[in-house]
Every structure is written in structure tokens, then in C-alpha cells.
Amino acid sequence: MEPIRLVVGRALPLPRADVDTDQIIPSHWLKRLERTGYGAGLFEAWRRDPGFVLNDPRYRGASILLAGPNFGCGSSREHAVWALHDSGFRAVVSTRFADIFKSNALRNGLLTVELDDATVALLFDAVRADPAAEIAIDLERRTFEAPGVHARFAIDDYARTRLLEGLDDVGLTLRNETKIRAYETARPDWLPTVRR
């Protein structure tokens, strides 16, 4: 994972609630074996509508998705995060994220920023009024700056450090190899194995 410290750019407003991962990337894209190349599938069904915000030239090149509540609900497909990343998004802002989506995002260098209802409402207004408004998200300082909005956001220390340093999760865990081995020797005998 590439380290991520600062996300500076414009935001694309998508105020719909409960945007599920089937909308972010439809299931037929999940037949692929690769980890990249999902950009064209992002919001594939909604993009058929010329009026959909992703087709609005004023928001072209946005790197921040400003989303409605409960963004990323539904399926566990990490392809949803890959599709956003492949489309140039480096952060998603919402009042609330679905658990699995958030976990997937933070493992792929896509920053999820949770802000309160009033701040997100202000942001939607700011971005609609001026699509070129510049937004700066500083992960190190946990600050969020947009025209008329100065906020701090919460993110747990562990996730933040991993993002800042671009750490490999497996490598981190394997530092506890001795503990894992000790745990394994103490597991009860009745637990099943799938051995033939």
C-alpha cells in the first residue's frame, strides 16, 4: 500500500443515502481475477444517466467523494474500493460508513473521513456552489479544510499509522508469530479441521 498523508483536491457530491456496493461496482465485474482495471465499472448503472454527477464535467478529476450516510453498505466486495481508487478517488467523506467497506478502504489507501451531519451538509452546499472548491484532508493532523469548513476528524491511531507509513498488515501480524504459535498449541481438541 502507498503511504497516504495528505489528500488535496476537488470533491464530487453524491448525497444519496445507503449507496450499496452493488451500485459502486456491479457483480459482473467480480468475474475478473485482477486487482486493478475497475474504473470503467464505477457506478456503471447510474452513469448511463447523462445527468448523473459523475458525468458532470465540472466535477471531472475530483479526488474526494462526498457521500450520503451509510456509504458502502451491502456486499463485502473489495472491488468497490478498487473501482473508486482506479477512478482517482483518494478519500470518501460521509457521516457514516458501512463496516466492511471502511475496513477495505483503509487497507487500500482510500481514506474514509467521518464528519457530523451539520459539517457534511455545509460541505455539500460548498461543493455545489463552487465545484472547483479546494479541499485539503491532512491525515497526520486529522484536519479537514474546505471553504467555510474547518473540522477535525476522528480516526483510530492504528489505522492512521498504517496509512501514513503504508505498512503491510501481514508483515505486522507476523511479528506476533510466537503468540500465534502458542495460541495454536492451546486450542481445544474438539475443534474441527477440514482434513480428509
Place this chain on the structure above:
Amino acid sequence: MGSPARTLSQKVWERHVVHRAHGEPDLLYVDLHLVHEVTSPQAFDGLRLAGRGVRRPDLTLATMDHNVPTDEHPPEDISARQIEAMAVNAREFGIRCFPVGDANQGIVHVISPQLGLTQPGMTIVCGDSHTSTHGALGALAWGIGTSEIEHVLATQTIAQAVPGSMAITVDGTLPSDCAAKDVILAIIARIGTSGGVGRIIEYRGSAIAALSIEGRMTVCNMSIEAGARAGMVAPDDTTFAWLEGRPFAPKARLWELALDDWRSLPTDEGARFENEVFIDARALRPYVTWGTNPAQSVTIDGAVPDPDGIGDEARREAARRALRYQDLRPGTPVREIAVDAVFIGSCTNARLEDLRAASEVVRGRRVRAGIRALVVPGSMRVKSDAEREGLDRVFREAGFEWRDAGCSMCLGMNPDVLHRGERCASTSNRNFEGRQGPGGRTHLVSPAVAAATAIAGHFALPSDLR
């Protein structure tokens, strides 16, 4: 002094902590890792790139379900490539796999309990959000993404922040025409699509205790549709009777040891939940979703709601969008909505009990002309068990297609899809836009309502027929 009162999920969590440090998520041991063809290929590639192996192939089971054909036609090239990749990865990394054609193949959440691999007190993960199904047996089970799959394959552990706790108590006797599906649809309608975010739900109360294990699986399965990390039911005598004698259940002395342990798992008297919800089972009715998220539902006696009557702006706007997508008018009685297709299947409702319930309704009747009706058993074992009871004949004679096991029309990855504009009564778990095929319209119902709807041509209860 005794130890403090703890909940079921806290007990299971605590006994799996491998490493705990301040400011870090807990590192939990994974007792069983279930793998399927769709979300795993990139994880195996990651292992290869890093030169890593699978730490515990003996605690890892693979099958093929999401993308497999359920009829006699071969899969299209891109799907065949993914199915083949699963077989190759399983071989290369020494993982046991039940491929297409195997008597044990089926939907991952159907086969593991059926084999007795899912047991009380275990931690189970899978790259699929409906992993919460396994909570029906008192296991702590949740869905993970592909990066986490790679992590579990390599380390047999997963890093997780301690979730919140929520109790949903359903008391009283369910009306005879209500099923487990109606219980969970009622719960989601009550707490909303994000009511469970960041929490593990424990389902309790006399109505839950009265459910079969199959019914409890239906309830736990849809925990994720309320946003919950997992859903669980405390193991009891129903659980133990269901497990005993299954191929991977403990035997003889180990069974007795396991049983002693499992009896210690239920939530202690006086344990506190951060959040509690109470539901009166006697007041429930069969539910039908009208919208494009599983919280948008009404009872079958109701009508399509008017978005103007919804106070919250975001929910009002979502309802307007949903009605446009679903092509429904406010005030239309649910029973007057006609369907083009009926799907009985998925990890929610494709176990033997579900097929029995549906077959009772269609026995000796005919599917309404023009309706495409599919039964897709949850596993090849469910299929052969059902055939032994003659259910395949009942469905076929009524005009249903009788298929092989797989996820099928639940998520529209294989050729079993709705066509644009088609409306479907479905026993699956998600009514998202395009879920069953681009432009398709989904209404979630129980197996009995799906069956009655196939006969009537519009939403109906079994008691409405004739």
C-alpha cells in the same frame, strides 16, 4: 467474587484473542476460513507475490458458488477462468475444495453448517458479507474483504477492533403464516439499514428459541442488511441436537467435552448490552419489500407507502428514487403487484426446510402462465435430500425449474438474471437496484409467500390461493 457478567459474543471474542495491546485492534484467531471463487483470486496472487503460503490449510475450506452455472450449460469463458483459478489455487496451496460436480458443493454458508463444520463458540470468516449466517449456531462469524482474506490465509488471524453489542429480543408465538424471514425483515424495518453498524447483534427471546436452526440461519444471515458486523443466537438443546452426528461434529468423548463448553457460552444473567430492541412476535405479519433496500418493506396486507409521508429528508428522497426505480405508485395494495419471476434460493432461504415450506404451497398447483419460476437449492446435499422426499417432482409438476446449487439469481453473476424491467418475488437477501440483473426489480419475501406468489401471479399468502 465471580467474574463480571458477559455476553455470548464477548465470551467468544475473549477466547480468541491472540494479542492485545493498547491503541491497537485485537488480533483474533480464526477457527475456520471459508473461501469461494469470486473474492479470493487476488488474495492468492498476493500470497504468491510475497512468497507466502497458507498457514493452516486444515482450517480452510473452499467451494465454488457465486459464479457457477446451475443448469446444464457450461459457464461463459470469463466465469470458467475464475472457477478454474479456484481449483488451481486450492491445489497449489493445499486447500480442500468442493468443486462444481462434487456432492458437497454448494453455497458456502449452506455447506459448512450442513457438514457440521460450523460449531458454537468458533470464529469463522469468509470473503462474503452473509457469513453472519453461521451465528445461528453460536459462532462469531463475519464477512471480510480480499485484503483480509490474504491476511487470514497467511496468518490464520485477523485484526479487529472490539465491536459494540446489541440485543434484539423477539418474544411471543409467531403467527402461523409468518416465517423466520418475516422476523428479520421486521427487525430491519425497525432498526434501519445502519441500525447495527459497528455492533454484534444477539437475537434472543422465546420466538428466536422456538425457531429451528435453519430459521435462525435465515435471521442471522440478514444481520448485515441492518449493517451489523455479525448476528448470533445462543446455542441450546436445539443446536446440539442439530449438530450431533454431522460429519465434522465432535464424536464420543470429544462430543461430551465440547457440549460442556458450549453450555457455558450463553450470555450471563445481568450482562449489559449497549443497545436493546424488543419485538412482539405476535404482532408480526408476512413482509414484502417495496423499495431498493431491505428496510423498505410493508406487511403483505399493506400498500406501497407515500414518500411524502416520510419525515426524514434523506429517507424521503430515497423512497422517491426507489419507487421510480421499482415503477410503483404510492397506495397500491401489495397484493395487486404482479410479478414476472419467482426465485426460491440463496444463502438466506435455500435449505431443506425452506424448500419443504415452498413445496407444500405449490403441491398440486400450477405456476401462473408467463411467470419464470426457479428453485435453486443451497447445496447439492440439499438438492439430493429434497429429491429423496420427492420435492423436485412437486416443483417441476407445478412449472418450476429445478436447478443445481449456487448463488444464482440472488446476485446475478451467472446467467440466471432478471431482464430489464422484470419484477421478481425473491427469497434472497438484497433488493438493491440491479442486484438480480441490470434494471431488474426485486421484492424480498419468505419461501411460502414466494411460492404462493408464483401460483397467484401477484403477491399472495398461501391462504389466499383458490
